[in-house]
Amino acid sequence: CKKYRDINTNPNNPEIVDIKLLLPSAEAGIAQQVGGKFQVIGGMWSQYWTQSPVASQYRVVDQYQIAGSDVNNGWNGLYADALMDLQKIVELSGSQKNYAAIAKILQGYTFQVLTDQFGDIPFSEALKGESANITSPHYDKQEDVYKGIIALVQEGMNELDPNSPAPGTDDLIYGGDLSEWQRFGNTLLLKMYMRLSVKSPAMAEAGVDSLYASGIGFLEEGETAQITYGTAAGSYNPLYSEMNNAVINQTQNLIASATLTDSMNANEDERLTAFYTAGSGGYVGNDQGDISTETDASSFAIPGPAVGGNAVNLASATAPVLFISDYESLLLQAEAAARGWGDGDAAELFGRAISANFDAYGLDATDYLANARWAQYPAAGTMEEQIEFIITQKWFCMCGNEGLEAWTEWRRTGYPGFFVISKSSRIGNNFPQRFPYPDEEVTNNANFPGQKSITDKVWWDVN
Amino acid sequence: QSRPVKGQVLDDRGEGIPGASVQIKGSNAGTITDIDGNFSLEVPDDDEVLVISAIGYANQEINAGDGDNVLSVKLKTSSTALNETIVTANAVRREKRSLGYSTAQVSGNDLTAGGSVSPLNALAGKVAGMNVTTTSGAPGSSSRVVLRGGSSVLGNNQALIVVDGVPVNNAGLGTAGNIGNLSNQVDYGNRGNDINPDDIESISVLKGPAATALYGSSGANGALMITTKKGNRRMGGASKMDVEVNTGVAFSSILKYPDFQNSYGQGNIYEGAYPEDRRENFSWGYKFDNEQRPWGQVINGKTRVKPYSAIPDNISDFFNTGTTYNNSVAINGGTETSAFRLGFNALNSNSIFPGKDYNKYGVTFNGNVDLSNRFYASVNFDYSKINSDLPAFGQGNASILDNLYQMPRDIPIRELRNLNDPFNSMDYVDTNGVHRYGYYGAYALNPYYTLDSFKNTNKVDRLFGNVTVGFKITPWLKLEDRLATDVYSDRRYQKNPIFNSEPADETGLYTRPQSNPGRYSEDLINSYNIYNDLMLSINKQLNKDFYLTGYVGQNITQQSVTETYASTNEDGGLVVPGYYNLTNSNGPAFDVNSESTKRKVRVYTDLSLGYKNMLFLGVTGAKDWVSTVKNSITYGGINGSFVFSELFDDKTKNIWNYGKLRVSYARVGNDANPYLWTTTYGRTTLNGDFGSLIFPFNDVPGFSYGDVIGNPNIKPEYSTEFEIGTENSFFNDRVSFDFSYYNKNSGDQIIPVALAASSGFKNKTLNAGLITNHGVELAARFTPIRTRSGFKWEIFGTYAKNVNLVKELETNNLSIGNAINGATIVATVGKPYGTFYTDGYLRDDAGHVVVDATTGLPLIDKSGSKFFGSYMPKWQASWGTTLSYKGFTLYMLFDTKQGGQFFSRTRDILAFVGTSKETEDRDPQVWANSVYEGTDGAYHTNTDIKYNPYFFYTGQANRPGEYQLVDASYVKMREARLSYTLPRKWMDKTPFGSATVSVYGNNLFIWTPSSNQFTDPELSSNGAGNGQGFEFSAMPSQRNYGFNLKFTF
Incomplete structure (x- = not known):
């Protein structure tokens, strides 16, 4: 009788799998959210894009009133899919130390994405629902999360071991190149310390100095950490797949924002042709949040296939999702140099970053470097002017492909200085400063500390 | 030794009762009557009494006689089951009187009385x-x-x-x-x-x-x-x-159609450049004037013309009488x-x-x-x-109702039936080889096309x-x-x-x-x-x-x-x-x-x-x-x-x-x-809000740890x-x-x-x-x-x-x-x-709906979802x-x-397109029993701040989920x-x-x-x-x- 009943082993799902299967799932899982819905919100709040007046899918984003329900999928995907799979890699890696190392570095990257948008988040008690039966993790202060992430990434970098087996094609980002992972970790830490440059300058400076002292170096040209996508349905770039599915059915919700197109046009910036597909009016954007003109939506430029944003162009499917780009790395180094940290040459790094960005889109930066106003690095200017140039140029570079980071850097530095309040703003003359916590976390976490207003700044944001 | 006993079991109208049980009292021997109520049974010489029982009738005992006469037994209908038997667990038939719990029985005749083809x-x-x-x-x-x-x-x-x-x-x-x-x-x-x-x-x-x-x-x-x-x-002779x-x-x-308005037709006179927009699924156009007007697309220089007037039955005209x-x-x-x-x-x-x-x-x-x-x-x-x-049904292209219910009140549905007519087609090839649709609506499909092509x-x-x-x-x-x-x-x-x-x-x-x-x-x-x-x-x-x-x-x-x-x-x-x-x-x-x-x-x-x-x-x-x-x-x-x-x-x-x-x-x-019992892994599927990424991804396989802890x-x-009850007659x-x-x-x-x-x-x-x-x-x-x-x-x-x-x-x-x-x-x-859980109207302490002091539109309570009825x-x-x-x-x-209560999307979509009866009164009006927040921060009775119904009905963000809850x-x-x-x-x-x-x-x-x-x-x-x-x-x-x-x- 006992044996007759002993059939409750799940025949449909395995109870154990190789960690080689978890790494690509986790990497693509991060990209799915950062390059998908978060890219939409980031792209609109960094004023690259605005909602098309003839559709309405993302109107709430332009209205600055996204709800907790708008970020459920992003939060759940990062925690329950990506971070948890990375956690299983750490648990199961055994002698495969490089898997655990990469997993920790990627966990650090992911936790930073979460804390930058949400502020205080579960960190020290996170991901322990099964292992320690913690089903309602407590929230850690952002300051502690930052310290924790830095320690975690350093731990991962220390565990990278060229003498142990490395991943292969299952590492979608670097194909198992451990030295690139070292530089990715170092650049990630640079990005983190730079985020603290205003809030905790002493800590930031000491941290940056140690990164330079390690001799590991940072991501160089051609070392962008990214995942590339395919034209087969189910392998689409996440932004493109948000538009190209049976529900949304190729509706073009995103169009160019005049904030970006006006300033790029003023600089005769050729990158417009890569970041956008021209409308009947050329590379012209609509005013941010303006839904009053219904007649001529087709006159506006729309995000181009290179950033995955053109709903009817299949080339959008193959746009990559960037984790950290080479030009981002160069601009972080430039900023460090401008602040007098590390030992780089800010002007040189600034120029290299622009060239790298043009290169990434198959364009030639020569004319732009020679003529454009925002390409003329104020080597003789004040540090603040230099930082304004570096961050504003970063904003141009990240157009459409790292919207979340561009908006986050705007929150840190206030640059570009020419953002406008969305015409659809429902919060008056204010900008959004964070994401609201997701509904499901509010409902399901017994230790949830309380919802925040969208205008509350996160801890490091003292600008 | 035994004797053959024959008889017929009848109801109080004198009709034979089929399937009645005829049992020799004190034994398991017995038979069941045929379709006309007839039975015949060998009864041992020692036995005298037959027990006759049938569902819905009181049991009756009769003397079996000596077998020379054909017995005729009239059963009385019984509603209280004085002696009714009931099929209990494991298909065991028991006398209802012996059961200490509540049961009810529905006979086959009662079941089929209404002609339903579903036994449930x-x-x-x-x-x-x-x-x-x-x-x-x-x-x-x-x-x-x-x-x-x-x-x-x-x-x-x-x-x-x-x-x-x-x-x-x-x-x-x-x-x-x-x-x-x-x-x-x-x-x-x-x-x-x-x-x-x-x-x-x-x-x-x-x-x-x-x-x-x-x-x-x-x-x-x-x-x-x-x-x-x-x-x-059946015994010998039967x-x-x-x-x-x-x-x-x-x-x-159809038992119940929505109530439709018959005053306004296709178009949108409230915003947008084309009040008489022929593409529209909106019935927010001008009041009907019965003038001849072109409608739909212009194809090969031709367009269709019809009077601008309501077609009250244009939804019901779509349906057949089912057989x-x-x-x-x-x-x-x-x-x-x-x-x-x-x-x-x-x-x-x-x-x-x-x-x-x-x-x-x-x-x-x-x-x-x-x-x-x-x-x-x-x-x-x-x-x-x-x-x-x-x-x-539901939402989207495959849903017939979703496409049908968005049709403006003046569109003649019957003229849309011929899908070979370019004016009705969703997909025809023109002389240049381009796939085109000539259907009037740009936002919904021809419902006949949905019927025809979605299987x-x-x-x-x-x-x-x-x-x-x-x-x-x-x-x-x-x-x-x-x-x-x-x-x-x-x-x-x-x-x-x-x-x-x-x-x-x-x-x-x-x-x-x-x-x-x-x-x-x-x-x-x-x-x-x-x-x-x-x-x-x-x-x-x-x-x-x-x-x-x-x-x-x-x-x-x-x-x-x-x-x-x-x-x-x-x-x-x-x-x-x-x-x-x-x-x-x-x-x-x-x-x-x-x-x-x-x-x-x-x-x-x-x-x-x-x-x-x-x-x-x-x-x-x-x-x-x-x-x-x-x-x-x-x-x-x-x-x-x-x-x-x-x-x-x-x-x-x-x-x-x-x-x-x-x-x-x-x-x-x-x-x-x-x-x-266990947490398991599954092939990785990564979901965004709408799209998803499915492994293998670029030829790399992937599995992911499950979201449910075993x-x-x-x-x-x-x-x-616990149950207590009584049966009486x-x-x-x-x-x-x-x-x-x-x-x-x-x-x-x-x-x-x-x-x-x-x-x-x-x-x-x-x-x-x-x-x-x-x-x-x-x-x-x-x-x-x-x-x-x-x-x-x-x-x-x-x-x-x-x-x-x-x-x-x-x-x-x-x-x-x-x-x-x-x-x-x-x-x-x-x-x-x-229980329904959704957002509701903002209300003051007395329960009055609070309206916006400028637009007169009801406000949504931003404090989050609330509980409504079950x-x-x-x-x-x-x-x-x-x-x-x-x-x-x-x-x-x-x-x-x-x-x-029930949650009605039909109400929502009809309001949005302006076809339901409730959208017929389009004059600016005061929300009934409403208050507004004055500059003093207090709520005041609203007597004159009017809202424009157009903005209420078409602005789905202006309507809380509560709006879609209807008394069931x-x-x-x-x-x-x-x-x-x-x-x-x-x-x-x-x-x-x-x-x-x-x-x-x-x-x-x-x-x-x-x-x-x-x-x-x-x-x-x-x-x-x-x-x-x-x-x-x-x-x-x-x-x-x-x-x-x-x-x-």
Whole structure:
């Protein structure tokens, strides 16, 4: 009788799998959210894009009133899919130390994405629902999360071991190149310390100095950490797949924002042709949040296939999702140099970053470097002017492909200085400063500390 | 030595009663009457008395006589079951008087009175405490049967369906494209409706755990014990065979249309550049002026012209009158030691949706034989086959209603029918080879195109039945084994066309292309169930006063389901138009398969001790070992019945004929689903808000750790129920009633408790939660007139009130239904099961709606979602009447549910496009009983700040989810029938035995509160699932009426 009943082993799902299967799932899982819905919100709040007046899918984003329900999928995907799979890699890696190392570095990257948008988040008690039966993790202060992430990434970098087996094609980002992972970790830490440059300058400076002292170096040209996508349905770039599915059915919700197109046009910036597909009016954007003109939506430029944003162009499917780009790395180094940290040459790094960005889109930066106003690095200017140039140029570079980071850097530095309040703003003359916590976390976490207003700044944001 | 005794059993109209039991008192020997009520029986010389019994009639004892005369026995109808027998658990027939728990019985005749082709729908309004919800009443549609309110948070809440002692799977299965998938919603039905009502002898309704403790984990929600019609044994001289033919045709139409406005037509005069926009699905245009105006696109220099005026019937013009042909033939034959019934049924239905159809064919066979004096055997099986093409509902291109209901009030639907006409086409190729659409609307599809090109076919083959062999050890002890199976294959195919069409228009107004990626999917479900019961039964008069009846038994159950679902790539769709095959997938095809098996072993007993046919004590007990929980489950109950009228003197008994008091208590377990013990990995699928990424990704495979934490310590759910009730009848059965009070606690609910995703998981399966139900049930019957001439007038009714409460739940607001449009159906502590949870209007302390001080529009309470009503009715009742005279019978049944709410997307979409009646008053107006916030921060009564209805109705963000909640109360004329049985003497000269002609109808009329101008509140987008009360552009319910001829020869 006992044996007759002993059939409750799940025949449909395995109870154990190789960690080689978890790494690509986790990497693509991060990209799915950062390059998908978060890219939409980031792209609109960094004023690259605005909602098309003839559709309405993302109107709430332009209205600055996204709800907790708008970020459920992003939060759940990062925690329950990506971070948890990375956690299983750490648990199961055994002698495969490089898997655990990469997993920790990627966990650090992911936790930073979460804390930058949400502020205080579960960190020290996170991901322990099964292992320690913690089903309602407590929230850690952002300051502690930052310290924790830095320690975690350093731990991962220390565990990278060229003498142990490395991943292969299952590492979608670097194909198992451990030295690139070292530089990715170092650049990630640079990005983190730079985020603290205003809030905790002493800590930031000491941290940056140690990164330079390690001799590991940072991501160089051609070392962008990214995942590339395919034209087969189910392998689409996440932004493109948000538009190209049976529900949304190729509706073009995103169009160019005049904030970006006006300033790029003023600089005769050729990158417009890569970041956008021209409308009947050329590379012209609509005013941010303006839904009053219904007649001529087709006159506006729309995000181009290179950033995955053109709903009817299949080339959008193959746009990559960037984790950290080479030009981002160069601009972080430039900023460090401008602040007098590390030992780089800010002007040189600034120029290299622009060239790298043009290169990434198959364009030639020569004319732009020679003529454009925002390409003329104020080597003789004040540090603040230099930082304004570096961050504003970063904003141009990240157009459409790292919207979340561009908006986050705007929150840190206030640059570009020419953002406008969305015409659809429902919060008056204010900008959004964070994401609201997701509904499901509010409902399901017994230790949830309380919802925040969208205008509350996160801890490091003292600008 | 014995003598042959012949006779006929008649009802009070003098018609023969078929299937009546004729038994020799004090023995098991007996027979059953044939179709005309005739019987013949060898009666041993020592035996004198025959006991005659039939469902719905009082038992009668007669002297068998010496065999020289043909006996004639008239049975009196009995409503209170003075001596009625009831089919109880394990198909064991018991005297109702001995049962200490509430039961009800519906005879086959009552079941088929309204002509419903669904045996479950036909129960509506017939049993107190039974809540039958029909999705549409169309043949093959789902039905949900809940007794005494919901008791399981996420598990099954429906009554167990048992046919001839064998459980029949009534679960709604399926992956996608099944009902519940809101953008692609097809009601493939649930399998409890596969039985042909004409094959049913009776349905016993066992309402609580006390009655069904023997089914343990399956019977916690009560049971419907269906007994199928059997062949009748015949003694020498009786005709060996007769044939019963039942033929009829029914017509169907929509029971309740939304109320439409007829003042304004296509366009939008409020914003935008084209007030007379010909592309629009909006009816927010100018007031009708009856002027000739062009409409639709300009193609080859031509355009169509029509008067700008309302077409009041332009929605109903779309539908056909549905027709259903229902034909059954049953052959009934027997000898002295064997009998059989062989039935055939064909149900052919053409839907109210033009071109859609549903066809069901069935064969049933019941046979029984005495192999010797001691051995006997029987076999029952039922095979059914379904072929159908069903309409889809919900949202999006595949939904017919979604496209139809957006049509402006002045569009002539009938002119859209010819799809070869470029003006109606969604996809034609012009002379330059470009695919174009010429249909007038740029935002919706031609509903005829949806009908024509979106196919949802379903093929079902099902076989269920059992083989029984028995051995009579002694006259009072028998051993019986019943081996049963229920096997079915349910195949669902969906075909959606691919098109990418540019507008044909030459004016430049139309710029928007219309497209659909196309789709093909197969959902193949196979269910295999095996049951074996070995039972030892006892029926013994222990001494003068005590009588013992009951059984001990052992059961083995295996239930398996396999499912293979495959579809072309959901986002990429099809490559080659018109080619529906998985190889035609644009991008990787999606496929998933699963198998699920549960095994149980059970030992059980059910014993009843009677004292002087007056006092009865029943005990049930069982122990289950189930593969899905680690420990065994023990359950059982005790019940007592006291027929106190046995103590009355004859004088009292003449007035108060029958009185019984009953009380019971029982506890049952409800086991767990398979495979909850471990956390597992699965192939990685990464979901964004809409799109998804599916591994293998760029040829790299990926697996991901599951989101549900496994729990090896899962315990079974339990329910305990206490019940007390009474049955009474007075004045020769002319007044009778049956009353029950019950109190049921259902605890240790198996729930996937939602976790904070920051824990790394989304759910953990736990035993958490307690639901309570208590309530009263009353069934009554009154016969004001009964004359010797045969005129009879009966009135009957039921009332039930159930109070349901979720007492404990280790999680917040557990969603039990779809969360869409911001509304969820939840279980939450302190509220009834099935409470709506959504955002509402901002209100002041006195409950007045707060409006915006500038726009006059009502404000939405931003503090978050709130609880509204439950979908469960506060109370329900039914009442009916039967008038009979000679061969004529007129029968009517009404029922009502009061209280409860439903969520109507129909209301939402009609308001948005401006076609509903409520949008007709378009003058700026003051929101009734509203206040506004003054500059002083206080609320002031609003008398003059007017809102523009256009902005309220078209601005979906201006309307909270509360707007879509509608009072679900209704009164329905559920059934009616007028029948005439031709007098026997007319038939004598014909080959026919009897003939009855009837006109009948079901779901005939509905009355709803004036606030419900939208749909029948019974509609459900979740089929028979727990998420009731959710009408997401659901299939409309149908009125069915027809005529029918039944005759024998």
